[in-house]
Amino acid sequence: MPSDHPLCHGTCPAPMGNLCKYGIEYLGNQVTTGDFGLDTFYFTTTLNDQVGQQLRQTQIHNVAFGCGIINRIPGFAGDAQHANPMSGILGLGRDDPSSVLLQLSIPAVQPQICI
Structure with a gap:
């Protein structure tokens, strides 16, 4: 996603035309940085x-999401020198237009979603 895209308001400023970057630190010392x-x-x-x-397959085009390049998740399989390459953080907040839940129009309570 280019840095001038309407959903790009990442925490790491980038020159116009470059990739939209983000960097977030959560409580519990989890950190993720990467590209939108x-x-x-x-x-x-x-x-x-x-x-x-x-079975019915549905396609939803142009979903904005973060692609974590550096993810630090203490206590999740791996250690500081050998991080788990499959680990990641899936933000399910609903307070921002870039929220995956809002983009997919998923109600606040959806007990049968398996990720």
Whole structure:
């Protein structure tokens, strides 16, 4: 995502035309820094009707998300010298237009989401 995109208001300023960057530190000493990106997200939904169980795939284009380059998550498998390359932070806040939940129009309570 370019730094002049409307959803880019990262915490790390970048010159115009460059990538939108972010850096966030949470309580508990978790840290993530990286780039904001845009991509198509694909979801498969299971529907139960008179015919039986059916699968439906949905595409949502241009979803903004953070791609963590440096993630520090104390206590999560790995240590300071050998961080877990699969670890990451998924922010599910609802107070910003770039929130994944708001972009996907997911209600505040959705107990059957499996990530």
